[in-house]
Amino acid sequence: MNSITQVQQQMLERMSQMQAASSGAVVRAALDKPPVGGVGQAFTDVLRTIDSEQHLASQALADVDSGKSKDLVGAMIQSQKASLSFAALVQVRNKMSSAFDEIMRMPV
Template sequence: MIDKTTQAAGVADMLAKIRAYQSQMQNRAGAPEMPAMPSMPGMPGVAPLEDTNRIGKPSFAEVVRTSIESVNDLQSKSAQLREAYEKGENVPLTDVVLGMQKASLSFEATLQIRNKVLKAYEDILNMPV
């Protein structure tokens, strides 16, 4: 029998993580970039910093790659749990179902993000010049 409270808690936890990531991305999108400080000719020995905007910011490609890797990890862990359960190893069915639900939810979220990115790309392509 499936423990519905454990399954609901896992799904709620995943949903909370997705919402936290969304709020982080919205906060980053709304924050204005700070302009670079100009060099001060009156202060010898103090050189301006080069390319300070790149410090601590992952590139878009890195964010996409790590996100897809985490979805892939969830799917592979789900498959491993399922195989272990099918072989008769000591794996609770609730863990198997919860792992499958996490993998499914993360894949669906990734699919929806892909659809929104493609829609935005199509909208940009269709803009009049």
């Protein structure tokens, strides 16, 4: 096996690991529910999921700080997941806002 094939195989394995790690129970629960109320309800569900991720990350960091848990790496990963989810939410909000502004500027 040449080095390019090895690198490709390693990258595929890492991508599979990241995909498995990113499909946590909190995120999966929001995606399993079918959106009943349309876009508004789906957005509300995403907000609640991100809020619960923030609370889980805060609790994990508090447990590490108080000495209840020694899983610093897990707490940091949870914190980064929550941060990334929030950043993605802000980007979606910005895109929706700019799309709405552009629709409002369209001549009728």
